[in-house]
Amino acid sequence: MPxxxxxxxxxxxxxxxxxxxxxxxxxxxxxxxxxxxxxxxxAYIVQLRYxxxxxxxxxxxxxxxxxxxxxxxxxxxxxxxxMSAILRITGAEWRRSVTRMAEAITFASLLMxxxxxxxxxxxxxxxxxxxxxGRLQSPLLWDIMAITTYLTGSTLFLFVPMIPDIxxxxxxxxxxxxxxxxxxxxxxxxxxxTEAQRRHLxxxxxxxxxxxxxxxxxxxxxxxxxxxxxxxxxxNSTVFGPYFVSGALFSxxxxxxxxxxxxxxxxxxxxxxxxxxFRKMGYLVITLGMIYAYFTFAEYITPxxxxxxxxxxxxxxxxxxxxxxxxxxxxxxxxxLPLLLLTVPRISWVPRLARIPLLRxxxxxxTIVTSAVVLLLPAVLPRTAALGGFEVLRQLPxxxxxxxxxxxxxxxxxxxxxxPIAAAVVASVLVNIAAWLKRFVIIVPTLQxxxxxxxxxxxxxxxxxxxxxxxxxxxxxxxxFVLIYLLFxxxxxxxxxxxxREEGHRSEAAPLSAGEHGGVADAPAP
Amino acid sequence: MGLTxxxxxxIVAAGTAAAAAPLAGxxxxxxxxxxxxxxxxxxxxxxxxxxxxxxxxGLPDSGGDIAVAxxxxxNTRTGPGEAGRRWVxxxxxARCDGCRECTRACTAxxxxxxxxxxxxxxxxxxxxAAAPYWFPRPCMxxxxxxxxxxxxxxxxxxxxxxxxxxxxxxCIGCRFCIAACPYGARSFNWVEPPxxxxxxxxxxxxEWNFRHRKGTTEKCIFCPGLVKQGKLPxxxxxxPMGAIYFGxxxxxxxxxxxxxxxxxxxxxxxxxxxxxxxxxxxxxxxxYLPPRKRLYPAPPSEPxxxxxxGHR
Numbered sequence: 001m002p003x004x005x006x007x008x009x010x011x012x013x014x015x016x017x018x019x020x021x022x023x024x025x026x027x028x029x030x031x032x033x034x035x036x037x038x039x040x041x042x043a044y045i046v047q048l049r050y051x052x053x054x055x056x057x058x059x060x061x062x063x064x065x066x067x068x069x070x071x072x073x074x075x076x077x078x079x080x081x082x083m084s085a086i087l088r089i090t091g092a093e094w095r096r097s098v099t100r101m102a103e104a105i106t107f108a109s110l111l112m113x114x115x116x117x118x119x120x121x122x123x124x125x126x127x128x129x130x131x132x133x134g135r136l137q138s139p140l141l142w143d144i145m146a147i148t149t150y151l152t153g154s155t156l157f158l159f160v161p162m163i164p165d166i167x168x169x170x171x172x173x174x175x176x177x178x179x180x181x182x183x184x185x186x187x188x189x190x191x192x193x194t195e196a197q198r199r200h201l202x203x204x205x206x207x208x209x210x211x212x213x214x215x216x217x218x219x220x221x222x223x224x225x226x227x228x229x230x231x232x233x234x235x236n237s238t239v240f241g242p243y244f245v246s247g248a249l250f251s252x253x254x255x256x257x258x259x260x261x262x263x264x265x266x267x268x269x270x271x272x273x274x275x276x277x278f279r280k281m282g283y284l285v286i287t288l289g290m291i292y293a294y295f296t297f298a299e300y301i302t303p304x305x306x307x308x309x310x311x312x313x314x315x316x317x318x319x320x321x322x323x324x325x326x327x328x329x330x331x332x333x334x335x336x337l338p339l340l341l342l343t344v345p346r347i348s349w350v351p352r353l354a355r356i357p358l359l360r361x362x363x364x365x366x367t368i369v370t371s372a373v374v375l376l377l378p379a380v381l382p383r384t385a386a387l388g389g390f391e392v393l394r395q396l397p398x399x400x401x402x403x404x405x406x407x408x409x410x411x412x413x414x415x416x417x418x419x420p421i422a423a424a425v426v427a428s429v430l431v432n433i434a435a436w437l438k439r440f441v442i443i444v445p446t447l448q449x450x451x452x453x454x455x456x457x458x459x460x461x462x463x464x465x466x467x468x469x470x471x472x473x474x475x476x477x478x479x480x481f482v483l484i485y486l487l488f489x490x491x492x493x494x495x496x497x498x499x500x501r502e503e504g505h506r507s508e509a510a511p512l513s514a515g516e517h518g519g520v521a522d523a524p525a526p
Numbered sequence: 527m528g529l530t531x532x533x534x535x536x537i538v539a540a541g542t543a544a545a546a547a548p549l550a551g552x553x554x555x556x557x558x559x560x561x562x563x564x565x566x567x568x569x570x571x572x573x574x575x576x577x578x579x580x581x582x583x584g585l586p587d588s589g590g591d592i593a594v595a596x597x598x599x600x601n602t603r604t605g606p607g608e609a610g611r612r613w614v615x616x617x618x619x620a621r622c623d624g625c626r627e628c629t630r631a632c633t634a635x636x637x638x639x640x641x642x643x644x645x646x647x648x649x650x651x652x653x654x655a656a657a658p659y660w661f662p663r664p665c666m667x668x669x670x671x672x673x674x675x676x677x678x679x680x681x682x683x684x685x686x687x688x689x690x691x692x693x694x695x696x697c698i699g700c701r702f703c704i705a706a707c708p709y710g711a712r713s714f715n716w717v718e719p720p721x722x723x724x725x726x727x728x729x730x731x732x733e734w735n736f737r738h739r740k741g742t743t744e745k746c747i748f749c750p751g752l753v754k755q756g757k758l759p760x761x762x763x764x765x766p767m768g769a770i771y772f773g774x775x776x777x778x779x780x781x782x783x784x785x786x787x788x789x790x791x792x793x794x795x796x797x798x799x800x801x802x803x804x805x806x807x808x809x810x811x812x813x814y815l816p817p818r819k820r821l822y823p824a825p826p827s828e829p830x831x832x833x834x835x836g837h838r
Contacts, residue, residue, distance in 0.1 A: 050717060050718075051715070051716055051717040051718060051740045051741055052699075052714070052716050052717075052741065053716035053717035055716075057716070058641075058714075058716065059641070059642070059704065059710070059712070059713050059714055060710065062701040062704040062705055062714060063701065063705060117700070120700070120701075121698055121699050121700055121741075122697070122698070122699015122700070122701065122714065122715070122740070122741030122742060122743075123697065123698050123699040123741040123742060124698075126679075126696070126697075126698045126699075127698065129679040129681075129696055129698050130678060130679060130698065132679075133679040133680055133681075133696060134678060134679065135677065135678055135679065135680050137675060138675070138676050138677060138678035138702065139676060139702075140676070140678040140700060140702055141678050226702065226705075227705075229675075229676065229706075230672065230676070230705050230706045231672055231706070231708045231806050231808075232705070232708065447705075450708070450710055451708045451709070451710075451803055451806075452648060452661075452663060452708075452709055452710050452802075453648070454710075455646070455648050455649065456643060456646060456647075456648075458640075458641045461641065
């Protein structure tokens with residue numbers, strides 16, 4: 001473990017570099033994010049001015065992309081509780097360098113997730129009615145209570161373990177800009193690293209770790225219940241609570257993998273975030289993915305076996321109808337392939353794939369890209385009426401794309417075996433794209449097949465097609481998430497300095513001796 | 527008299543236990559801020575008298591004054607509704623010929639914004655062997671209303687007279703109620719509704735279900751404004767086939783546009799009346815008589831393309 005051999009000061013120098021250095025790349029990224037956010041705000045102003053009619057939402061599709069975003073962001077936010085609480089309680093020492101990343105993800109995505117219902121509201125000007133006239137039997141109120149509790153709890157959980165590091169910053173930035181000095185002085189809460197303070201800190205963290213788990217579970221359970229508490233076929237499911245929680249943890253863990261790779265690369269944290277971390281996170285993602293796959297199977301097989309009249313519509317649409325490409329992508333591209341990618345370093349037959357001529361990277365990639373381009377050409381041309389009657393022909397492009405995707409995957413598998421971190425990143429990005437799409441596939445097909453059929457809908461009201469306003473606001477929310485995360489990493493160390501110093505000791509609960517664990521603020525200045 | 531509205535009610539209730547109907551009208555008059563000392567007519571309605579709802583219900587003739595009374599202050603909440611009433615609707619599918627006069631009358635009466643149909647006439651076919659039929663769907667005014675349960679701000683609430691009311695002045699536009707309603711009976715004002723001069727000339731009144739407001743949910747509310755005047759709801763009144771009966775379940779009498787007044791219980795019992803999606807337990811207040819021996823040409827056998835997947 002190289003970091004244990006590191007002397008103090010260079011270690012801090014690496015971990016604090018991100019706070020002081022900001023290259024052109026950083027400013028370019030911030031500029032881009034701000035531009036996207038501004039565009040999202042413009043879209044929202046348009047929506048405020050003209051009403052939700054500027055979205056693709058209509059009476060039959062009363063919820064769509066915004067609620068998808070809501071469920072997605074709240075889901076991603078679950079990783080904080082998972083990483084900080086569950087791994088802390090189970091004593092997984094390797095978590096120390098990634099906990100704060102996970103907690104910050106929780107913070108940023110909760111903010112964006114909590115924003116979404118308000119974006120979705122028809123009358124945001126009446127937001128106070130929720131306080132003035134709030135009714136406790138509405139699952140929406142449960143959401144508000146659970147999310148605010150979780151936001152408070154996870155902010156504390158992010159902040160409290162950061163206090164020693166903030167104290168360190170307070171001392172290090174004594175000559176820095178005034179705003180930093182002031183910020184760190186206030187936030188360090190007078191931390192001196194005394195024995196009593198450390199005891200209090202450990203105690204608070206121990207209590208928080210236990211409290212935050214049921215809160216986190218409650219959050220996504222009640223989020224699922226805005227669907228589960230309705231009578232609609234496809235939402236009326238008893239398994240929705242645990243199903244959503246499992247999906248949330250899966251997508252959140254994958255988001256941490258992406259963040260780990262991004263910070264490792266951008267802030268040169270190779271010594272702190274090692275391949276070992278990716279391997280361990282990979283195991284976590286695999287485990288959560290299998291739990292999620294199990295719940296998905298249970299959720300769909302029970303109605304699909306029976307094919308009740310009310311369930312038949314959306315099930316057929318999801319398995320073989322208009323939503324089938326999305327659904328099967330979420331299952332194959334979002335669960336199966338990522339799990340395979342994460343296990344690829346351990347699969348012995350993978351290197352042999354490279355010996356198959358069809359799978360030699362260069363010719364295979366050339367063929368795949370060419371055929372994809374050829375295939376997409378007719379897709380952009382107006383659809384000919386001749387194809388109208390032939391279901392198989394109309395589905396053909398999907399099958400070809402699926403086959404090309406499979407081919408591409410097999411071609412790249414040996415390459416990924418050589419580069420496990422790249423494999424983990426691709427896997428986690430796939431998981432998160434699929435997580436978003438899966439939430440869409442949970443919401444929209446059910447609305448397409450209500451109890452009373454959709455009839456006499458005005459033109460364009462019988463299907464849901466999100467508009468540029470919805471996509472712009474969604475892009476703005478994603479950019480907002482990244483920006484909050486990025487700025488957080490510029491103000492606070494994204495890898496816990498004092499906790500990673502403790503790594504390697506048998507247990508964090510072991511009695512502290514001044515020699516081993518001198519208060520961080522006491523460390524010699526570089 | 528020096529009586530408050532409530533004590534008056536108690537006296538009336540105690541004194542006329544034999545007939546439940548006398549309570550009628552007294553509660554809702556409270557809407558007009560009847561102060562102690564005001565004269566309140568004790569109304570006794572005969573269950574035996576055939577005729578229109580107004581005769582049966584013994585509603586006071588407030589005529590056009592209601593609009594005037596509301597004009598003073600925009601009505602946002604209506605209280606518990608009319609005491610001792612349980613409004614109920616019976617739709618005889620055997621009589622419905624799909625002319626959609628009900629929808630048109632409703633739209634005209636409430637200035638229903640474009641794209642919405644508060645009573646929508648579906649073309650239904652329960653299975654391949656059955657003939658298609660028309661299925662007018664107003665709001666079911668469920669006794670176990672899913673929309674009321676989920677509303678976070680009680681913009682939707684259940685009145686004692688059975689009506690599920692909707693307050694567009696309070697609604698925050700979360701559309702949870704639309705998601706919860708299994709009948710698709712709720713509509714949303716996605717854009718600012720067009721305000722015609724005719725609508726603007728009318729007072730802003732929750733019981734007439736206008737003014738329409740952008741970003742809020744609306745639906746059929748059994749026309750309490752008309753019912754109060756002793757008239758049938760717009761849809762029932764407009765039905766040329768007399769397919770829509772409306773009345774009070776407590777009085778056990780329903781009336782249609784042809785002036786036929788029938789005992790509600792007998793009508794439903796003898797014609798094997800059912801309620802839509804009974805298995806969901808929503809306890810609708812709208813009953814349907816099966817489309818048996820229809821008196822009209824059925825809808826085309828092939829329903830609209832978008833109809834697949836549902837059932838009645």
